[in-house]
Amino acid sequence: MQKLIKNGLIQTSEEDVLDKAFDGSLPSNSALVPLSYFLVHTDAVLAQSNLGVWIDSDETPEDLAPYADKLTLIAINFPKFADGRGYSFARILRERFGFTGELRAIGDVLHDQLFYLKRCGFDAFAIREDKDATAALEGLGDFSENYQADVLQTSPLFRRRKSLA
Amino acid sequence: MYKYDGIDTQIIQERVTQFRKQTQRYFDGTLAADDYLPLRLQNGLYVQRHAPMLRVAIPYGMINSQQVRKLADVSRKYDKGYAHFTTRQNVQFNWPEIGDVPDILADLSEVEMHAVQTSGNCIRNTTTDQFAGVINNEIVDPRPYCEIIRQWSTFHPEFAYLPRKFKIAVNACPDEDRAAILVHDIGLEILKNDAGELGFKVFVGGGLGRTPIIGSEIRSFLPEQDLLTYLEAILRVYNRHGRRDNKYKARIKILVKANTPEKFASMVEDEWQHLKNSDTKLTAEEIARVKGFFLEPAYDELTNNPASYIQAKEGSTAFSNWIKRNTHAHKKDGYRIVTLTLKKTGIPPGDVTDKQLEIIADLADQYSFGELRVTHDQNLVLSDVRQDQLFEVWEKARSAGFATPNLGMLSDIICCPGGDFCALANAKSIPIADAIQSKFDDLDYLYDLGEIDLNISGCMNACGHHHVGNIGILGVDKRGQEFYQVSLGGDSGKQASVGKILGPSFAQESMPEVIEKILDVFVANRTDEELFIDTFKRIGMAPFKERVYAKAD
Numbered sequence: 001m002q003k004l005i006k007n008g009l010i011q012t013s014e015e016d017v018l019d020k021a022f023d024g025s026l027p028s029n030s031a032l033v034p035l036s037y038f039l040v041h042t043d044a045v046l047a048q049s050n051l052g053v054w055i056d057s058d059e060t061p062e063d064l065a066p067y068a069d070k071l072t073l074i075a076i077n078f079p080k081f082a083d084g085r086g087y088s089f090a091r092i093l094r095e096r097f098g099f100t101g102e103l104r105a106i107g108d109v110l111h112d113q114l115f116y117l118k119r120c121g122f123d124a125f126a127i128r129e130d131k132d133a134t135a136a137l138e139g140l141g142d143f144s145e146n147y148q149a150d151v152l153q154t155s156p157l158f159r160r161r162k163s164l165a
Numbered sequence: 166m167y168k169y170d171g172i173d174t175q176i177i178q179e180r181v182t183q184f185r186k187q188t189q190r191y192f193d194g195t196l197a198a199d200d201y202l203p204l205r206l207q208n209g210l211y212v213q214r215h216a217p218m219l220r221v222a223i224p225y226g227m228i229n230s231q232q233v234r235k236l237a238d239v240s241r242k243y244d245k246g247y248a249h250f251t252t253r254q255n256v257q258f259n260w261p262e263i264g265d266v267p268d269i270l271a272d273l274s275e276v277e278m279h280a281v282q283t284s285g286n287c288i289r290n291t292t293t294d295q296f297a298g299v300i301n302n303e304i305v306d307p308r309p310y311c312e313i314i315r316q317w318s319t320f321h322p323e324f325a326y327l328p329r330k331f332k333i334a335v336n337a338c339p340d341e342d343r344a345a346i347l348v349h350d351i352g353l354e355i356l357k358n359d360a361g362e363l364g365f366k367v368f369v370g371g372g373l374g375r376t377p378i379i380g381s382e383i384r385s386f387l388p389e390q391d392l393l394t395y396l397e398a399i400l401r402v403y404n405r406h407g408r409r410d411n412k413y414k415a416r417i418k419i420l421v422k423a424n425t426p427e428k429f430a431s432m433v434e435d436e437w438q439h440l441k442n443s444d445t446k447l448t449a450e451e452i453a454r455v456k457g458f459f460l461e462p463a464y465d466e467l468t469n470n471p472a473s474y475i476q477a478k479e480g481s482t483a484f485s486n487w488i489k490r491n492t493h494a495h496k497k498d499g500y501r502i503v504t505l506t507l508k509k510t511g512i513p514p515g516d517v518t519d520k521q522l523e524i525i526a527d528l529a530d531q532y533s534f535g536e537l538r539v540t541h542d543q544n545l546v547l548s549d550v551r552q553d554q555l556f557e558v559w560e561k562a563r564s565a566g567f568a569t570p571n572l573g574m575l576s577d578i579i580c581c582p583g584g585d586f587c588a589l590a591n592a593k594s595i596p597i598a599d600a601i602q603s604k605f606d607d608l609d610y611l612y613d614l615g616e617i618d619l620n621i622s623g624c625m626n627a628c629g630h631h632h633v634g635n636i637g638i639l640g641v642d643k644r645g646q647e648f649y650q651v652s653l654g655g656d657s658g659k660q661a662s663v664g665k666i667l668g669p670s671f672a673q674e675s676m677p678e679v680i681e682k683i684l685d686v687f688v689a690n691r692t693d694e695e696l697f698i699d700t701f702k703r704i705g706m707a708p709f710k711e712r713v714y715a716k717a718d
């Protein structure tokens with residue numbers, strides 16, 4: 001089973017990630033359906049609490065805006081870890097559309113990306129299956145202070161520096 | 166200069182620890198070479214043809230004597246006793262061991278230096294005018310804004326995996342542009358609006374490389390407090406929409422061109438509406454805090470042209486030549502700006518030994534408030550030298566090899582490391598620079614020619630900025646042989662333009678002769694006050710082409 005780092009703990013991922021072209025009948029087990037499927041079967045997917053949606057890096061997070069308060073799980077795929085679009089997607093979902101459910105990074109998700117992913121609003125990380133998730137946990141704590149504002153710390157360092165000194 | 170507080174120090178130290186662990190995992194095999202690659206690049210570590218190469222950041226070119234001594238130290242301890250100043254206001258070590266790099270970074274962090282984001286597809290070192298803060302004709306000192314950008318771009322969580330590298334440059338001079346902002350991904354020109362408020366004119370999508378393009382203006386006035394939110398909007402549009410399928414089409418210039426600058430500007434504007442009032446909007450307090458690090462040093466109250474200085478100039482042509490070529494007017498009476506040239510014939514442009522670094526640090530301490538600037542043409546600047554001390558500085562610089570009075574002249578060549586060091590090279594570049602410098606070492610002839618930028622890159626990546634050289638030389642590969650393509654008419658200043666290719670490329674041996682023919686055409690055609698670039702713009706390519714490719718009869 002794929003390891004999932006969530007709430008700072010190692011768990012296993014319950015959800016199947018359905019293919020991007022999936023067009024079958026509504027799954028009964030826990031699953032992540034692709035964005036295109038969700039946009040066609042929106043109400044049916046929303047009615048089932050064991051389903052979430054995943055979007056790929058070449059898709060548009062704005063498509064999920066109307067459902068941000070109804071969805072409980074959104075996953076963003078990183079086809080390659082060097083494909084950084086998902087970082088922007090995450091911030092838009094969190095900061096602009098106010099999504100408060102689970103935001104999961106899937107795909108090429110590795111130890112050394114976790115810290116920035118976390119700052120951009122991800123709270124669950126499906127570590128690539130050939131990697132040691134326990135070792136990766138450490139990546140969440142690489143830095144104790146940052147210059148910029150982010151999803152977790154909405155005030156940039158320059159607004160806080162005085163009180164920290 | 167900016168001075169770290171406890172938080173800045175802690176962030177840099179945590180970076181060293183992080184990189185040490187990554188390197189350990191790489192050596193013990195739990196971090197694959199491919200996964201380590203972008204991590205080490207974001208720490209300035211390349212693996213080159215002969216050895217790894219470590220690129221250390223010199224933020225917007227500012228460095229103090231203590232840091233220069235540390236570089237000397239590092240070059241002795243971990244390298245072969247020399248360092249190389251690059252065309253990006255950075256410094257490189259060409260022979261470190263990968264396993265030593267965490268220790269090098271730890272050493273550097275003791276003097277507030279690092280290699281953060283000196284490479285990789287992220288926001289790189291922000292660059293500016295090497296004369297910032299000491300010239301008369303600037304609107305304000307651009308360095309505080311560079312520092313604000315440095316902090317904002319350092320470990321930005323959203324923009325570490327951009328489609329390609331990203332470079333920002335800032336200029337604050339209304340009539341000159343030593344920072345070449347029009348050939349950067351973002352160029353910022355500081356100006357005042359009619360109400361006297363400070364802000365930026367914003368250009369995007371300039372760049373060299375395979376497809377050289379001059380940046381387009383997307384905003385005529387951005388208030389200073391909006392700087393970071395607006396940059397964030399540009400970067401987000403680029404991060405989302407820049408091409409990732411072809412690395413040669415991945416720079417922001419391609420995105421801007423594909424959408425047209427107008428459309429791109431409106432995409433940025435839409436994004437910015439969401440960001441402009443966020444907490445990332447700068448505060449007057451923060452701008453004032455950072456400006457506080459760039460106050461004037463304790464200048465003496467002096468007058469221009471003291472007697473001893475005038476006498477020294479009259480007594481020595483060599484000294485007065487050097488003054489003319491290698492020093493520049495200072496905003497403060499009784500001072501001048503001195504450029505130490507690192508372009509002595511026989512030495513790769515930008516190279517300095519550990520001993521020379523120490524001499525440079527001493528010069529800075531004795532004559533220029535302990536600070537230096539690194540220029541994009543691979544020279545160093547002592548920004549605040551008293552006129553009555555110039556003769557002493559000249560004598561010392563001359564005996565150390567930094568006073569070749571060729572600044573801006575043909576032999577003041579900008580040159581990338583090329584095939585001698587760089588794995589990407591098509592051809593060597595340093596020997597070409599060397600051959601040209603040796604052929605044209607008659608200073609009278611060089612002065613007579615006037616200012617000419619000659620830039621050399623070993624491949625299309627254009628680290629030597631060949632496109633914007635008045636004369637540009639590009640190493641190309643022709644059936645496994647090293648050849649050189651020549652372009653003419655490039656210009657990196659206010660009238661920025663990209664050079665045009667002269668014609669078929671040449672073998673290495675014939676390069677000095679080709680340059681000679683080009684210069685002959687210039688000399689034969691110029692009018693009294695014309696520089697090479699003016700003559701070229703007036704007479705065009707044809708006469709040069711004719712002469713260079715004329716059949717010998």
Ligand code: SF4
Pocket residue numbers: 581582583584587588589590591622623624625626627628629
């Ligand atoms: S221009 Fe090419 S050869 Fe020269 S340093 Fe850059 S990548 Fe290397």
